[in-house]
């Protein structure tokens with residue numbers, strides 16, 4: 001039996017799934033990444049620091065805010081530019097907005113159709129108007145956060161090296177706060193919906209990696225931690241994570257302690273369970289998600305728990321920003337060059353950027369390690385472990401289960417084909 | 426029967442498709458007017474024929490050319506969605522670098538799956554009937570283009586430069602900060618949102634049809650800038666210049 005799914009649907013970017021089994025035995029099982037590589041880091045060479053974030057954000061529309069924020073952080077570290085508490089808070093709020101936007105899109109547009117047996121959310125616009133309207137309302141809330149803070153939902157325009165080129169209006173932040181509070185009933189119904197979906201059973205323990213340190217749930221962080229005991233500074237990411245090329249992929253694969261590891265919502269929820277907001281922890285308990293979950297399909301639940309966390313925390317962040325009062329801040333012009341690395345927890349997991357700048361502030365070296373690329377080896381390992389137990393199923397059902405597993409990771413292929421390293425030797 | 430429309434993506438970031446999904450309420454109304462028959466990012470399944478295909482992304486590989494031609498063959502109207510599809514956008518920056526050398530630098534080798542050609546806009550390979558410019562596209566403009574097509578008249582893009590919109594919005598001119606702005610030659614339609622956000626215009630919507638260079642030189646001189654500064658700036662989104670010029674393939 002051979003299963004080949006070309007251009008998997010309901011994921012970002014292009015990947016094929018190939019499974020080959022002969023008389024009950026698995027011969028081949030791979031996720032082929034067929035998206036064209038774009039050599040983004042190469043394109044940055046010689047560019048001025050003020051152009052770097054706007055260009056590199058174009059790696060990915062769905063996580064353009066994360067790319068922008070981590071790019072700015074890496075540049076600021078390289079060029080020695082401090083940022084204020086206000087900037088830190090607003091950037092965190094923007095990051096929450098993007099995680100919300102991305103998670104809502106995945107949960108409602110990509111996962112729900114699997115469980116309700118429809119090809120997409122569109123046919124539900126008639127039969128389940130309530131569900132679709134709710135999905136769009138929540139998505140709008142997330143977009144509004146990005147809009148108010150970042151200037152537009154995709155490829156933000158206000159965040160810049162040193163801070164923000166324009167600040168949100170206090171009244172707009174107050175408006176967001178109201179919307180966030182009003183979203184609570186929609187969240188309750190979302191939790192109800194997902195509690196009723198039968199999440200497939202499948203356990204496979206792996207290494208779970210995320211940013212660590214600090215007292216908050218990881219978004220920005222200075223250290224990398226893993227369930228296998230990794231605890232390393234972000235600056236040493238290249239020595240901690242090993243990237244390698246495989247013939248069937250235009251994205252690099254990665255490993256740390258074992259042959260594969262997982263990044264993303266489930267890894268974060270496991271590593272920082274105690275730092276989830278109170279409401280998020282309650283929802284986790286109600287849905288049966290724990291700090292020791294080893295079912296990769298539970299990424300779905302972790303995503304929903306993070307949605308709750310982001311909404312609750314965004315409310316607190318807005319309060320903090322408004323209480324301190326918004327202040328215009330002068331942007332500093334850096335002098336000289338330097339090197340720096342930074343990391344962020346993007347919706348799909350830990351994202352690293354590192355740059356080297358020359359004396360004029362122009363790029364000499366650039367490196368990005370992208371979440372989905374780090375997950376690829378783990379997705380394949382999960383598929384290999386899962387397939388033998390499903391070989392008895394009719395082919396269509398087997399294919400559906402495997403696609404669901406791939407989708408549980410919410411892979412973003414557009415992103416991972418830009419996982420590249422430049423070594424100008 | 427409702428018009429059948431589809432969304433397709435090639436090499437790009439899917440930010441333009443996301444902008445369509447971000448239309449929220451309008452998107453729901455859209456579902457009443459048209460039938461979305463293909464949209465791989467958010468739906469399974471494929472359609473045999475389409476009335477309108479919206480295509481995002483640049484073309485970099487022979488397989489992509491084949492897929493694009495097949496889409497063209499089954500679509501009555503084909504619209505380039507966003508800068509990558511329209512002018513090759515930021516992807517075109519690759520034209521400045523030797524691809525083989527980049528593969529070596531970045532992947533440490535010349536593995537066959539990494540072979541690509543310099544990114545090109547759709548019109549280098551197939552006939553493009555209409556376009557929605559920008560990186561990402563403007564959701565309202567997408568709706569306007571679609572509305573025109575549904576009503577059977579050709580969609581029109583603003584032919585004047587961004588400076589007009591910028592002046593109407595009474596924003597301070599970027600040049601007053603002695604910074605290059607591409608507003609004078611960039612197609613209007615985005616309401617100068619980057620300038621309003623305190624940034625400058627980087628020209629993501631592409632160059633207007635008849636840019637006037639004389640006044641531009643004068644402004645540059647007045648602010649101690651030169652043509653090279655502008656060219657440098659144009660290199661972010663307009664490496665290939667207007668899409669037309671690279672259609673020869």
Ligand code: SF4
Pocket residue numbers: 058061437438439440441442481482506507508509510514515559560561562
């Ligand atoms: S035009 Fe811009 S937003 Fe659209 S796909 Fe290309 S890079 Fe992404």
Ligand code: SF4
Pocket residue numbers: 559560587611612615616617618619620625626627628629630631
């Ligand atoms: S101001 Fe310029 S860069 Fe910004 S959206 Fe408009 S055309 Fe694009």
